[in-house]
Structures are given as structure tokens and as C-alpha cells.
Amino acid sequence: MSRGLAAQELSAVTASHRAIAPCIEALFDSGALRLTLAPWDLTFGGNTYIAAGALINVREAREATGSVEGLEFSLTGLDPAILTIATQEPYRGRVIRLQKGIFNTATNTLIANPRTWFLGRMKSMVITETNNSCTVTVVAEHYEAALGRPSPLRLNDADQQRMYPGDRGCEWVEAMTERNIVWPAREALMR
Incomplete structure (x- = not known):
């Protein structure tokens, strides 16, 4: 999808080697948790996204045919501070955003601010612990999923x-x- 891309972004996307860094922003009561799959920390919009690299996995969450799909974020080998957020913060209904940033491979800098690719709300969070690792899986539903549910309000x-x-x-x-x-x-x- 090239609509709305700047000339530098368009040339980077059509190049033989693409450098795209997904950035995840999860908003909790204590503040925002910002992670990126880039190999280094990214700073844009006054916020720093911490490099989590191969520790994050993002995939589609399939529920039913014809439903509005969501995303599933899996985080492995987390910092204890992030694990504390996962266990003690209320998460249900909190905003989570996935952004795609295109960066220059020669200078390792972002070409432009990342664009929002997914915007939704956290639905469930599963924490799986083994002897030597901990995985937190967050399932988020798209904002449009709420449009398909009936409204509890009536005009009375x-x-x-x-x-x-x-x-x-x-x-x-x-x-x-x-x-x-x-x-x-x-x-x-x-x-």
C-alpha cells in the first residue's frame, strides 16, 4: 500500500531489501509500554521504543469466519519490570497500537514517523512460565469489533x-x- 507515503518511504518500500520495524505501544494506568522489533531503540514523536528484537512475535488472531480479526502479541524473556506490569496492571480494554516504521539501512534512522497499522483494545493476557523462560501473550481486538456488537443503550x-x-x-x-x-x-x- 503506497498511498500517502513520502517519496523516500516509497523508494525504501520498493527496494530489494526492506527495513521495516514494527513498534508496539500498550497503554496502561501506570504509563505506556513501548517496544520495537528493531535491533536498536527507536525514538520518534518524543517517545522511545525499547528494542525487544526476537523476543516479540506478532500474528493474526483468528476467531470465526466473517469476524473482525485482531492480533496476538507474544513476548518472551521479558524484563522483570515488564512482567510486573503484566501481572499487576489492569489490561482489559486498554489501548494497544502497532505501528510500522521504515528506516534507512545505511544510517539506521527512521525515514519518517511510523504509521499506525493496527489500533485496538487488549482482550486477554496469558502468562506462561517454565523453568527458564516466561511468555506473555496478549490478544487484542480491533476497534471495529465493537461496532458489530449491539448497543446496551435505548432511546427512552x-x-x-x-x-x-x-x-x-x-x-x-x-x-x-x-x-x-x-x-x-x-x-x-x-x-
């Missing part, structure tokens, strides 16, 4: 009062559900 007075106490905007909605209204009125057409 009870929901309106719950959200905006004292508002009388929906007071007569239920009385009008079965009412037959002819518009415009017959008298208005005779003028």
Missing part, C-alpha cells in the same frame, strides 16, 4: 435520565412509539 426516558438526570428530552418517546402521525397535516395542504 430511563436511559436518558441515567445519563443526564433532569433532562426531559425523551419524556414522551415511549408514548409516541405506536402513534400514527400524518405529516403534513391536511389543513396545511389546503392553504
Whole structure:
């Protein structure tokens, strides 16, 4: 997909050797966890993405045919501070973003700020420990997945009062559900 790419990015993408670094940003209550698959730390937008290299695996999460797919992030051999975040921070519904950065292989610098490739919410987190390693697997669903679920709100007075106490905007909605209204009125057409 070359739409919206700068000339330098386009030439880097069409080259025989592509240098692309995925960057993961997970937002927790205590702050953001930023990791990259690049072999060195990346800094852009005032944020530093820590090089995790081969410790991260990103793949599609398959659930059902026709569903909005998500991503599965697996992190192995983690820093104890990151493991503390995984075990003690609330994660469900928190934002996670995957960005793709294109960099120059001669200078090891980003050509432009990475572009968002996936934006979603964390759904589940599984921690698997063995004698000599620890793996944290985060499953995230895409933002569009929420659009397919029914909304729990209705256009009635009870929901309106719950959200905006004292508002009388929906007071007569239920009385009008079965009412037959002819518009415009017959008298208005005779003028």
C-alpha cells in the first residue's frame, strides 16, 4: 500500500531489501509500554521504543469466519519490570497500537514517523512460565469489533435520565412509539 507515503518511504518500500520495524505501544494506568522489533531503540514523536528484537512475535488472531480479526502479541524473556506490569496492571480494554516504521539501512534512522497499522483494545493476557523462560501473550481486538456488537443503550426516558438526570428530552418517546402521525397535516395542504 503506497498511498500517502513520502517519496523516500516509497523508494525504501520498493527496494530489494526492506527495513521495516514494527513498534508496539500498550497503554496502561501506570504509563505506556513501548517496544520495537528493531535491533536498536527507536525514538520518534518524543517517545522511545525499547528494542525487544526476537523476543516479540506478532500474528493474526483468528476467531470465526466473517469476524473482525485482531492480533496476538507474544513476548518472551521479558524484563522483570515488564512482567510486573503484566501481572499487576489492569489490561482489559486498554489501548494497544502497532505501528510500522521504515528506516534507512545505511544510517539506521527512521525515514519518517511510523504509521499506525493496527489500533485496538487488549482482550486477554496469558502468562506462561517454565523453568527458564516466561511468555506473555496478549490478544487484542480491533476497534471495529465493537461496532458489530449491539448497543446496551435505548432511546427512552430511563436511559436518558441515567445519563443526564433532569433532562426531559425523551419524556414522551415511549408514548409516541405506536402513534400514527400524518405529516403534513391536511389543513396545511389546503392553504
